[in-house]
Amino acid sequence: MERKTKVLFLCTGNSCRSQMAEGWARHLRGDIVEPYSAGVEVHGMNEHAVRVMAEAGVDISGQRSKHVEELDGIPFDCIVTVCDHARETCPFIPGNAVRIHAGFEDPPRMAAETDDPEKKLDCYRKVRDEIRDFVTDLRLNQT
Template sequence: MSASNNNSEQRKTTILFLCTGNSCRSQMAEGWTRHLKGERIEPYSAGIEKHGLNPLAVRVMAEAGVDISAQQSKLIDELPSMPFDYVVTLCDHAHESCPYFPGRIIHQGFPDPPHLAKDTSSEEAILQAYRSVRDLILDFVEETLPDSLTN
């Protein structure tokens, strides 16, 4: 009985993933974190602006077995009022525009999938741009959000 009490008393580490429009990178990071580390981390995502959930981000995440279709693009002000243990900025604009958060701020920039895909003409090349960023974010979540952050 005390083991279950200990589990219920342990608070999950809260992480906010922040990027410009909360349409691709931060949505992918939230999805990967919930999928891979949801038992220890409560992930959130938001943007400096609100661009809507990008359907190609949803598509490439689904290819990898992670459903982010129910996530919504949101501004920081739309998040629950709570302290975040970590704020991870995923692009330079978000890092430079990040409001004050009392938690630890980590900057890990990733390329913007729509920007990578803008000069491509085939659907496969466009999807490959999104997949490459998806996989970079997966590596970050697996390797840089280790248990040491959540202890």
């Protein structure tokens, strides 16, 4: 049995984008990927992210927001920053992990521009689908 590729999805608060990426990676590529997510801060799980992922058939309700330091010692093969702030403030993570930046828009910031509850969720759906496409196309070297 081949070892799964350990991928860390890193965002600012590990509440939305990185959580969605972890969920998609587990759902779409769990046979070859061991996904993790964390933040450079901890903001708690975003209820809208949980909801729109459930709409797509992916349950992330059991995941929790965590600081990247909680994952210290895990030998990641790939580290993906999913927002610019995480890329700019990412602490040093030792190892030979391939580093990829995929800056996705911030759904809470986008949703703040409307009072319509459905349009707010559409902001999350848009980013959810972009992250799904990214995870689907992510090229990983199997070790």
